[in-house]
Amino acid sequence: MPTHVNTLRPHDDAPNTEAAFVRLADTPSGPERDALRQELIRAWLPMSERLASRFKNRGETFEDLCQVAALGLVKAVDRYDPQRGSAFVSFAVPTITGEVKRHFRDHMWTLHVPRRVQDQRNRVRTAQRELLQTISGRTPTEGEIARRAGLTVAETKSGMEALGCYSTLSLDAQPSGGDHGVALAEVIGAPDHALDVVIDREAVRPRLRKLPERERRILYMRFFRDMTQSSIAKDLGISQMHVSRLISNLCDRLRREIIQDAV
Numbered sequence: 001m002p003t004h005v006n007t008l009r010p011h012d013d014a015p016n017t018e019a020a021f022v023r024l025a026d027t028p029s030g031p032e033r034d035a036l037r038q039e040l041i042r043a044w045l046p047m048s049e050r051l052a053s054r055f056k057n058r059g060e061t062f063e064d065l066c067q068v069a070a071l072g073l074v075k076a077v078d079r080y081d082p083q084r085g086s087a088f089v090s091f092a093v094p095t096i097t098g099e100v101k102r103h104f105r106d107h108m109w110t111l112h113v114p115r116r117v118q119d120q121r122n123r124v125r126t127a128q129r130e131l132l133q134t135i136s137g138r139t140p141t142e143g144e145i146a147r148r149a150g151l152t153v154a155e156t157k158s159g160m161e162a163l164g165c166y167s168t169l170s171l172d173a174q175p176s177g178g179d180h181g182v183a184l185a186e187v188i189g190a191p192d193h194a195l196d197v198v199i200d201r202e203a204v205r206p207r208l209r210k211l212p213e214r215e216r217r218i219l220y221m222r223f224f225r226d227m228t229q230s231s232i233a234k235d236l237g238i239s240q241m242h243v244s245r246l247i248s249n250l251c252d253r254l255r256r257e258i259i260q261d262a263v
Helices: 018-026 031-053 062-079 088-108 115-134 142-149 153-162 193-210 213-223 229-236 240-262
Strands: none
Touching (some): 018 031, 062 088, 115 153, 142 153, 193 240, 213 240, 229 240
């Protein structure tokens, strides 16, 4: 089958396809139209790959980026109307880049971030990069970034917070500057259940000090050393039943004293 698409140069990613698009628009559905459509897509693939290369090093493989860009190219070829007078490249570039950006927005963000905040993030990142080339010896302030990005300070702060939402670290990863072999999960704080009993501990502390040595020792062995009643009985040379009664009576007495003081 003869080639319907004429290019300016074999490696030019903006081929001369005006006539081919006119023929495509005038050709009815069928094998001939499908073949011409495929040739147009192949002719513009180098340009779509060039556009995809702009998004490298953002967490997606270049091969996947090229596939997404190619999908945008297919949409551009199918939607382009040569009768409107604009060149195909001016229609295809925003269509392809929009498809790649949509891919990042819908599939690459680890945390869900509103589209408005994503835009603020991109503008903040661009402003930071430009300011770092003109300011030496320090990092740009939020006010400087806001003026450069055309945002308010509040919007700039929102965009800066979103800079860390694009990807997350595994809990098995090692924290920056941490000891070798220490996972992130091992240094993340957790709820301290001992905080729930701080008030109770402080309320009972002075009353424990007033107890006789023997009674204080029994409570210490039971509740601080976690000894069984039988072990305590053996240590003191008394019966386990006696230890049980002593602990029960001591706890009841301390509880009554604390309640009375609270009233």
